[in-house]
Each structure stands twice: as structure tokens, then as C-alpha cells.
Amino acid sequence: MLHTINKSPFESTTFETCVSFVQPGDPILFLEDGVYAVQAANRFSSRLENIMKTNPVYALQPDLSARGLGAVTDGVTTVDYEGFVDLVEEHQVNTWL
Amino acid sequence: MEDVKKIMHVMRRAPHGSIYTYEGLEMILIMAAYEQDLSVAFIGDGVYALKKDQDTAGIGIKGFAKTFMALDGYDVEKLYVDKASLEERGLTEDDLLVDVEVLTSDEIGKLMNEQDVVIPH
Amino acid sequence: MKIGILLKEGPYNHQASDSAYKFAEAAIKKGHTVDAVFLYNDGVTNVTKHMDPPQDDRDIAKRWNELGEKHGVEVLACIAASKRRGISDEVIIEKGEITGLGTLTDIAIRNDRLVTFGD
Numbered sequence: 001m002l003h004t005i006n007k008s009p010f011e012s013t014t015f016e017t018c019v020s021f022v023q024p025g026d027p028i029l030f031l032e033d034g035v036y037a038v039q040a041a042n043r044f045s046s047r048l049e050n051i052m053k054t055n056p057v058y059a060l061q062p063d064l065s066a067r068g069l070g071a072v073t074d075g076v077t078t079v080d081y082e083g084f085v086d087l088v089e090e091h092q093v094n095t096w097l
Numbered sequence: 098m099e100d101v102k103k104i105m106h107v108m109r110r111a112p113h114g115s116i117y118t119y120e121g122l123e124m125i126l127i128m129a130a131y132e133q134d135l136s137v138a139f140i141g142d143g144v145y146a147l148k149k150d151q152d153t154a155g156i157g158i159k160g161f162a163k164t165f166m167a168l169d170g171y172d173v174e175k176l177y178v179d180k181a182s183l184e185e186r187g188l189t190e191d192d193l194l195v196d197v198e199v200l201t202s203d204e205i206g207k208l209m210n211e212q213d214v215v216i217p218h
Numbered sequence: 219m220k221i222g223i224l225l226k227e228g229p230y231n232h233q234a235s236d237s238a239y240k241f242a243e244a245a246i247k248k249g250h251t252v253d254a255v256f257l258y259n260d261g262v263t264n265v266t267k268h269m270d271p272p273q274d275d276r277d278i279a280k281r282w283n284e285l286g287e288k289h290g291v292e293v294l295a296c297i298a299a300s301k302r303r304g305i306s307d308e309v310i311i312e313k314g315e316i317t318g319l320g321t322l323t324d325i326a327i328r329n330d331r332l333v334t335f336g337d
Contacts, residue, residue: 001209001210001212001215006233006234006237006337013141017109017140017141020181020202020203020206021140021202021203021205021206021209022206023203023206023207023209023210026210031237032233032234032237033233062240080244081240081241081243081244082244082247082248084241084244085241085244085245085248085250086248088219088221088245088331088333089219089250092212092213092214092215092331093215093331093332093333093334094107094209094212094215094217095215095217095333095334095335095336096109096217097109097217097226097334097336097337100327102326102327104326116259117226117259120258120259120298120299123298123319124258124319124322127318127319127320127322127323128319128322128323128326130320131320131323131327133323133326133327213326214326214332216224216326216332216334217334217336
């Protein structure tokens with residue numbers, strides 16, 4: 001199952017909540033304000049690195065660009081909307097609002 | 098049966114502060130008529146929706162907590178509550194209006210993975 | 219694949235409507251079918267036809283209308299949520315339609331995916 005997160009982790013507990021339900025192997029996609037989670041060298045980088053040992057992590061590039069975010073935490077894959085569609089094709093979706 | 102989909106509704110917001118829980122409940126009641134495999138998971142502040150003793154008379158908003166008690170009559174019997182969410186709010190099953198199944202986050206996560214559709218409210 | 223979209227927020231306040239639109243556009247481009255966009259909660263206000271944003275901004279209602287026109291995507295507003303918010307047939311875009319939650323259930327059943335956007 002694909003899990004999507006659209007909230008900044010600095011403002012919301014959605015990221016932490018989602019992670020406690022996610023099963024090993026499930027991909028996580030950050031979009032909208034959620035992409036602040038994957039900015040390199042922020043407070044959540046080591047948490048993300050830990051998660052990426054069991055789960056692939058993606059971030060929506062147009063949302064990163066819109067927010068002026070360049071470097072992302074190592075291991076995070078950036079995708080465009082078509083990449084988002086591909087993830088949805090491979091998995092059912094669980095949107096964490 | 099063919100064409101029966103597993104649909105899980107996820108309640109993650111407190112009631113009254115926003116309409117999401119109430120309109121979510123309205124959606125569940127309609128969907129219940131379609132004989133799908135429905136379940137409802139209460140996670141985070143969503144557990145407050147089931148809190149006993151809610152009295153909305155003073156805030157001018159229609160209360161709906163008791164409607165959760167009616168779900169059983171609509172054959173929506175799979176109500177899951179996240180154990181950690183209850184505990185961190187100082188609540189126990191006795192504080193809840195309806196009979197629920199209290200499960201760990203991992204157990205609910207596994208159930209989520211079995212769903213065809215997950216609808217957040 | 220056949221996709222249904224559930225949109226739970228109105229236009230402009232949140233990015234949800236924009237994300238849903240960009241996702242639908244990309245899915246169609248890739249050859250998938252976007253069957254319907256179902257509007258719930260404040261999402262029903264996505265299809266009010268009197269929207270008149272500044273010229274350099276996107277016209278969200280018009281955009282949904284075009285998606286319906288060009289790609290046969292059903293743009294559906296929940297009747298209960300619409301009534302609550304003063305949305306009726308008279309004020310919605312040509313391609314918009316007001317319908318019940320039963321229709322959303324059908325959308326969930328008949329599509330390979332139901333993807334939710336909200337806040």
C-alpha cells in the first residue's frame with residue numbers, strides 16, 4: 001500500500017502517526033507541505049534514513065521545487081506527477097491527511 | 098461474493114472542531130447500504146469521536162456521538178481503535194460509547210494493507 | 219487502470235484541488251481512465267461557476283469543467299455536502315453534477331483505485 005503524507009512534519013504529527021502503521025516494504029510519498037520532511041540535513045533526516053532501511057521513500061518534485069527545496073535526504077527518490085501515477089498503479093493508496 | 102470491496106474509513110480528527118468526522122459518519126451510513134466489507138479505524142484524535150458524555154448543546158452544533166452506536170444496526174461491526182492513541186490520551190475502552198476492537202498500530206496497519214479502498218476523514 | 223478521485227477541500231485555500239487536478243492530468247496523459255472526481259466536504263465548492271479569480275491565476279472551476287468536457291471525467295458534488303453549503307444545480311459548472319453518496323460507493327466499487335486528496 002502506498003502511503004501519502006501532505007503535512008509538514010514540523011507542524012503536524014501525521015508523519016510520525018503514519019510511520020507507526022506502515023508495513024515493511026510499503027512506499028511512502030511526500031507531497032504538498034509533506035515534502036519539508038525530506039529536505040537534507042533537517043531534524044527528520046536520520047528518522048527517514050532509518051525508515052528507508054525497510055520502506056522506499058518518494059517526494060513529489062514539483063512540490064519540492066515550488067518550495068525552493070534542493071537537496072533531499074540521501075535515498076529519497078523524487079518523482080513527478082506521472083511518477084505518482086505509476087506508484088498508484090502499483091499500489092492501493094492510503095492518504096494520511 | 099464477487100464485487101465486494103474491502104473499504105476502510107479512517108477517523109483521525111477530533112469531532113466538532115471540524116466537520117470531517119461528522120460527514121465521514123454520514124458517508125459510512127450510506128455506504129453501509131451497499132453490502133461492502135466496511136470497517137472503521139479510529140486513530141489519533143479520531144478516538145475522541147467515541148468519547149462518552151459528549152454534550153454539544155452549548156456550542157450550537159448537532160451532536161452525533163450516539164450515531165456511532167447505531168452503526169451496529171447497519172451491519173458496520175468492524176470498529177478498530179488504535180491502542181496507543183487511546184493510551185496517550187489517558188483513555189481506556191470504558192471511556193468509549195461503543196464496543197470496539199482495540200488493536201496495536203501494527204495490527205491496524207496490517208488490516209489497512211488488506212483493503213481495496215482506504216478513505217480518510 | 220481506472221481511477222476515481224475523492225476531493226475533500228475547496229479551491230484555493232488548500233493545495234488539495236491543484237494536486238488532484240495535476241494527478242488526474244498525469245493519469246490521463248499516461249493512458250489511464252479517470253472515471254470521476256467526487257467532491258466531498260468543502261470540496262463541493264470546486265465547481266461553483268461564478269468563480270472569477272485574477273487573470274494571472276488558475277480558474278479552478280473552469281479547469282474541472284474542461285477535464286469533464288475533454289476527457290469525459292464525471293465531476294460530481296455530494297448532495298448532502300452541497301446543500302449544507304448552498305451549492306445547487308443553478309450555481310455549478312456545466313459539466314458538474316450533484317449526486318448522492320451512493321454514487322461515491324459505486325465509484326469505489328467500479329474503479330481499480332480511489333485516490334483521496336484533502337487537507
